[in-house]
Amino acid sequence: xxxxVVITGMGxxxxxxxxxxxMFGHLVEGxxxxxxxxxFDARTFPTTFAAEVKNFDLGKFxxxxxxxxxxxxNTRFALAAAKQALADSNLPATGDRxxxxxxxxxxxxxEDFHTxxxxxxxxxxxxxxxxxxxxxxxxxxxxxxxxxxAELEMHTTAGHLAEEFDLLGPNFTCLTACAASAQAxxxxxxxxxxxxxxxxxxxxxxxxxxxxGVTGFNLLTALSTRxxxxxxxxxxxxxxxxxxxxxxxxxxxxxxxxxHATKRGAPIYAELTGYGTTGDAHAMTxxxxxxxxxxxxxxxxxxxxxxxxxxxxxxxxxxxxxxxNDETETLTIKAALGEAAYKVPVSSTKSMLGHLxxxxxxxxxxxxxxxxxxxxxxxxxxxxxxxPKCDLDxxxxxxxEVTGIxxxxxxxxxxGGQNITLVASRI
Amino acid sequence: MTIPQRRAVFxxxxxxxxxxxxxxxxxQSLLAGTPGVRRIGSFDPSALPCQIAxxxxxxxxxxxxxxxxxxxRKALKTMARAIQLGVCAAEQAMxxxxxxxxxxxxxxxxxxxxxxxxxxxxxxxxxxxxxSCEGPxxxxxxxxxxxxxxxxxxxxxxxxxxxxxxxxxVSINYDAQGPNNTITxxxxxxxxxxxxxxxxxxxxxxxxxxxxxxxxKTNPLSQSRYNGFYPLTKSHNDTPAAAVRPxxxxxxxxxxxxxxxxxxxxxxxxxRKRGATVLAELVGFASGYDKGKKGPVLAGVIRNALKxxxxxxxxxDHVNAAAGGWPELDAWEARGIREAxxxxxxxxxxxxxxxxxxxxxxxxxxxxxxxxxxxxRPGTVNCDKVAADCQxxxxxxxxxxxxxxxxxxxxxxxxxxxxxxVVRKV
Numbered sequence: 023x024x025x026x027v028v029i030t031g032m033g034x035x036x037x038x039x040x041x042x043x044x045m046f047g048h049l050v051e052g053x054x055x056x057x058x059x060x061x062f063d064a065r066t067f068p069t070t071f072a073a074e075v076k077n078f079d080l081g082k083f084x085x086x087x088x089x090x091x092x093x094x095x096n097t098r099f100a101l102a103a104a105k106q107a108l109a110d111s112n113l114p115a116t117g118d119r120x121x122x123x124x125x126x127x128x129x130x131x132x133e134d135f136h137t138x139x140x141x142x143x144x145x146x147x148x149x150x151x152x153x154x155x156x157x158x159x160x161x162x163x164x165x166x167x168x169x170x171x172a173e174l175e176m177h178t179t180a181g182h183l184a185e186e187f188d189l190l191g192p193n194f195t196c197l198t199a200c201a202a203s204a205q206a207x208x209x210x211x212x213x214x215x216x217x218x219x220x221x222x223x224x225x226x227x228x229x230x231x232x233x234x235g236v237t238g239f240n241l242l243t244a245l246s247t248r249x250x251x252x253x254x255x256x257x258x259x260x261x262x263x264x265x266x267x268x269x270x271x272x273x274x275x276x277x278x279x280x281x282h283a284t285k286r287g288a289p290i291y292a293e294l295t296g297y298g299t300t301g302d303a304h305a306m307t308x309x310x311x312x313x314x315x316x317x318x319x320x321x322x323x324x325x326x327x328x329x330x331x332x333x334x335x336x337x338x339x340x341x342x343x344x345x346x347n348d349e350t351e352t353l354t355i356k357a358a359l360g361e362a363a364y365k366v367p368v369s370s371t372k373s374m375l376g377h378l379x380x381x382x383x384x385x386x387x388x389x390x391x392x393x394x395x396x397x398x399x400x401x402x403x404x405x406x407x408x409x410p411k412c413d414l415d416x417x418x419x420x421x422x423e424v425t426g427i428x429x430x431x432x433x434x435x436x437x438g439g440q441n442i443t444l445v446a447s448r449i
Numbered sequence: 450m451t452i453p454q455r456r457a458v459f460x461x462x463x464x465x466x467x468x469x470x471x472x473x474x475x476x477q478s479l480l481a482g483t484p485g486v487r488r489i490g491s492f493d494p495s496a497l498p499c500q501i502a503x504x505x506x507x508x509x510x511x512x513x514x515x516x517x518x519x520x521x522r523k524a525l526k527t528m529a530r531a532i533q534l535g536v537c538a539a540e541q542a543m544x545x546x547x548x549x550x551x552x553x554x555x556x557x558x559x560x561x562x563x564x565x566x567x568x569x570x571x572x573x574x575x576x577x578x579x580x581s582c583e584g585p586x587x588x589x590x591x592x593x594x595x596x597x598x599x600x601x602x603x604x605x606x607x608x609x610x611x612x613x614x615x616x617x618x619v620s621i622n623y624d625a626q627g628p629n630n631t632i633t634x635x636x637x638x639x640x641x642x643x644x645x646x647x648x649x650x651x652x653x654x655x656x657x658x659x660x661x662x663x664x665x666k667t668n669p670l671s672q673s674r675y676n677g678f679y680p681l682t683k684s685h686n687d688t689p690a691a692a693v694r695p696x697x698x699x700x701x702x703x704x705x706x707x708x709x710x711x712x713x714x715x716x717x718x719x720x721r722k723r724g725a726t727v728l729a730e731l732v733g734f735a736s737g738y739d740k741g742k743k744g745p746v747l748a749g750v751i752r753n754a755l756k757x758x759x760x761x762x763x764x765x766d767h768v769n770a771a772a773g774g775w776p777e778l779d780a781w782e783a784r785g786i787r788e789a790x791x792x793x794x795x796x797x798x799x800x801x802x803x804x805x806x807x808x809x810x811x812x813x814x815x816x817x818x819x820x821x822x823x824x825x826r827p828g829t830v831n832c833d834k835v836a837a838d839c840q841x842x843x844x845x846x847x848x849x850x851x852x853x854x855x856x857x858x859x860x861x862x863x864x865x866x867x868x869x870x871v872v873r874k875v
Binding site for chain 2: 068142152156169171189196440
């Protein structure tokens, strides 16, 4: 009999609230977290809007917030989300701390755009296409802020969580683009099942709402450019969708071995019953046209959970609002669920939250679990022009009350072809 | 507590290092103690405090990919150097012993890589910068960048630098549709990727993995960044071969290296059925976070890995340490080793090529796998006098005979993440 893994705490920092309750309340109301970019002057960029986290103050969560002044917002989001989740789980601060691990699907900090671009310009030849590396290094040495640079490295986020909360077990960071935090949760749960730890602080955090991030995604033409209407720009599964909306944030769940949780009388939000993980082996950005790997991940997760497709009461889709994703994800769900695909409600909360990149998976799992517990499914907003190729029940434009849901799934599909499905179940 | 596991064996190896760009050359250089740390040759490093590194001079990715890998060769232009290194090492490992098409269900073929932030190539951003910057100190005007600058950046710019791209390209090259993850925990990334693949094989989620690590921070942006915050030696610009001094009394920092290593790691039964040559067996893995870098958690990690392997200190031929001549970190590692293993012989190979970052764990593990195979263990260079705060039994000088069946490989980060893998001779 394998060890069971349950979720005993949840915390988020998102464009729609800095707690699970606030965020979920806004999602049910159909509110949008998307607006003009304020983090930097983006007025002339092809895309001028994003889903930013607003009014975030780490000091409201941690008395030691000043210690993290050199850290990127990604790390500060993670600290706040972890603090919420740990408090929520009521996990004692004593005991063998080497049995508590950290697994974050976490992005890098924001690179120093002004130094890198300024240095490239200063060291470029007359054509602009050849940059003198020695001259660049001299410019960089004068401008880079060393302590901030140290904090850009991706392992620092999980390291700070370990230091702040005294978590001495396995300490992993993965970055599989938009699948990262879901993959982190899946692999962390497997480590608990195996016996490598009893508890994991797992999730992710990321912000790419900076000049490099918007530049990179704009060059790939992945972002919506509906600058005249930011709040309706993210329209997953709609025929007029034109790209995703960049978001930012963090989320953490406390994964705990079932006996460990029940012995201490912990609150149990759900059991993490299913995990599926595959690779597309197809292309750098485009999903496989038939959702070959993604449907396999869904099937694996459903089998891992020991349920049949019709048992699923809700799927939180990856649903990015890009033309390619939403069509192939629809094919994916049909391939994985068969006939049941038309009966299981599916929604994309990215229509309101934007795309939190590495942090998307954990936040969307938390949304799915909260929907199951409250019996309210958050909608896919801005879905007014049905796409004939997207013909499932996407819960368009208004939340839906339901009863008796016992199992929910969340899909996370990353650039590079990583496909993750998580299944959570009532206990 | 532990569920009985399927056994995992190494069956293929690819390495690209500053001291050899295939396993045979790497092994010869390890035995001979050939230095790979030199003055930085890829650009003029005069502005940097540390002007030496472990580079792969003249690395040309095309030479490592056979002509029939047409689309892979074409894709090289969308890969930064770190990613090319990983892709080329993977091809070596596959050519050496990977399953042929038809020998494996694509969904049972997984990829695990260790990689980290990959620095942008400067030439990609020169023109955009030029049309957007103004003033005596080349200050960016974001309005100009948004309107005109970014148009001058190659459209696929971002994809050249994503850390999960080695795993992505490798999965495409060999139609590997199984689990695909990229661990980004800097110097522990490669060993943790190996540990995760080991768990995935153990729970029957795949039959075969390519497990790799790749990194290249020898470029001007990474070097500039690391010179600011990382313990690099600044006193050996004229004596690069003696710069990196693991556990030595006179150690004062490491140097940046670059490279890649990729292993084929597979279920023993699967390897037997397809007739693969087994290089060594992976028998234990553990990891943790040693807050304050004191030693006890690292020692516990070593003990947990040995426990999983079902062996004790008396079975261990050597510990392959991560020590890179860092004042603080080497002493931490020595405390951990001393507590868990006592007087077991300790080697570190960073003296030859520096800190290859996310590739370091697996490049260095390859040395232990080769040592167990050849029955001979290369010694540590540049440790002339073991430091008072590093009281471990360092194997210094010429190679010695391997006398016991097991080797322990350690990795850690500057923050406190640490990992141990235990490998056994077959």
